[in-house]
Amino acid sequence: MPAAALSPEVLAKYEPVIGLEVHVQLLTASKAFCGCPNRFGAEPNTNICPVCLGLPGALPVLNEKAVEFATLASLAINCQVRERSIFARKNYFYPDLPKGYQISQFDKPLAEHGWIEVPTADGGTRRIGITRLHMEEDAGKSIHDGLADSANHTSLDLNRCGTPLAEIVSDPEMHTPDEAFEYLTRLKEILLYCGVSDCNMEEGSLRCDANVSVRPKGQEKLGTKAEVKNVNSFRFVRAALEYEIERQIEVIEAGGRVIQESRLWNASEGRTYSMRSKEQAHDYRYFPEPDLPPLIVAPAFLEARRAELPELPEARRARMIAEYEINRQDSFTLSASREFADRFETAAKSARNPRRVANLLLNEVGGRLKALELEQENSPVSMAGIVLAADLLDEGKISSKQLKQLFDVCFEKNEDFPAVYEREKPQQITDASAIEKLIDEVIAANPKQVEQYRAGKKTMAGFFVGQVMKASKGQANPALLNELVTRRLEG
Numbered sequence: 001m002p003a004a005a006l007s008p009e010v011l012a013k014y015e016p017v018i019g020l021e022v023h024v025q026l027l028t029a030s031k032a033f034c035g036c037p038n039r040f041g042a043e044p045n046t047n048i049c050p051v052c053l054g055l056p057g058a059l060p061v062l063n064e065k066a067v068e069f070a071t072l073a074s075l076a077i078n079c080q081v082r083e084r085s086i087f088a089r090k091n092y093f094y095p096d097l098p099k100g101y102q103i104s105q106f107d108k109p110l111a112e113h114g115w116i117e118v119p120t121a122d123g124g125t126r127r128i129g130i131t132r133l134h135m136e137e138d139a140g141k142s143i144h145d146g147l148a149d150s151a152n153h154t155s156l157d158l159n160r161c162g163t164p165l166a167e168i169v170s171d172p173e174m175h176t177p178d179e180a181f182e183y184l185t186r187l188k189e190i191l192l193y194c195g196v197s198d199c200n201m202e203e204g205s206l207r208c209d210a211n212v213s214v215r216p217k218g219q220e221k222l223g224t225k226a227e228v229k230n231v232n233s234f235r236f237v238r239a240a241l242e243y244e245i246e247r248q249i250e251v252i253e254a255g256g257r258v259i260q261e262s263r264l265w266n267a268s269e270g271r272t273y274s275m276r277s278k279e280q281a282h283d284y285r286y287f288p289e290p291d292l293p294p295l296i297v298a299p300a301f302l303e304a305r306r307a308e309l310p311e312l313p314e315a316r317r318a319r320m321i322a323e324y325e326i327n328r329q330d331s332f333t334l335s336a337s338r339e340f341a342d343r344f345e346t347a348a349k350s351a352r353n354p355r356r357v358a359n360l361l362l363n364e365v366g367g368r369l370k371a372l373e374l375e376q377e378n379s380p381v382s383m384a385g386i387v388l389a390a391d392l393l394d395e396g397k398i399s400s401k402q403l404k405q406l407f408d409v410c411f412e413k414n415e416d417f418p419a420v421y422e423r424e425k426p427q428q429i430t431d432a433s434a435i436e437k438l439i440d441e442v443i444a445a446n447p448k449q450v451e452q453y454r455a456g457k458k459t460m461a462g463f464f465v466g467q468v469m470k471a472s473k474g475q476a477n478p479a480l481l482n483e484l485v486t487r488r489l490e491g
């Protein structure tokens, strides 16, 4: 179906409505209801036991750490946590679900009524509602290719059975693929900051299903939705939504009806395919899990989780903007991960001037990394190196020109700043009379600027400092130079 055939005028008649379901594996040591290791990449079918395989007579026991993580995540996305939630059996058959049902939560989930802030194109933010967060277990994995006998067989790896999941369901209130992309990015960031999941999409620890429908603008009633299943990158979610929105509009424009169904995204073809008609909730015959008591989240447990909440990314960015006098774009760079933000802030606090550390990291180091297309983790200059550079600048022991030259050497030779500084310790002119001689030359050569300074334009001092620094080939001691220039001009 050539989606490009639709004109902007036709597209503009419709409003897309998007809701997202995110499954996130919780980073517990053991599984949700048994003691098997919860670990990716083990030999197939080695981390399994009667409980996670659902063998007759086996009984599940809830992993408290999983409840801690799910509760922490619920608070981080501003949900109300239910004191008493109920596990339910979701019955369906699938080869990688040996129990024939999944332990999930249904009408009494762990948490509801949350929201997160998502940046908008105009530089503001918009609040996206979160319907619920509930706990459930993962299924195993069917392996259709990559093995010697894959041409004839599908293999099963049941290690993943019983891995604890939080499913986070947004309200259906996003209207563009870009907004969905932002929501996912921010949600993932929050979960990473909380440390409840590694959110590794390649390993499947964060997975996303997108529900999308279109309706004529102004119509209250939602259109029929399609669900795009298991898209494995946020970029693909955006592309799949773009495709799906146009496909649905095309169907309606041609006089047809959108069918409620699950669709699969094919990344190499850039389109979705019908997979199966979508189950309704009643198809699963949910009923309360008879082997597990209601989950009670006592007030003390909840408060303990609240106390564990880290400073979340959006709040951290707001504080960083104020504290380090940086712009919003730079605050995203510095808060890219909690680990990086922590390292930066620990370093900044140890320096004489934390703002200078931010500035050097973003501009001097960041600029060189960008020019070389390197990531932060490949930077030759460590945080400690940046702190040393900032302090040397601050104490006037090197000029900013010398600093730039030293950083250039760091990047050329892939060496950290302290080593380069020790070796190349730039010459510095600290002899006042030598500097004064240069100042006199510059003053003599620039009578007009001297006049302006003496007429009250004090900022002219910077001009003289710059000129003398240049004449000294960047070697004049900056603090001394500043002092001498002012004294000479005033004198």
Ligand SMILES: [Zn+2]
Binding pocket: 031, 034, 035, 036, 047, 048, 049, 050, 051, 052, 053, 162
């Ligand atoms: Zn097990």
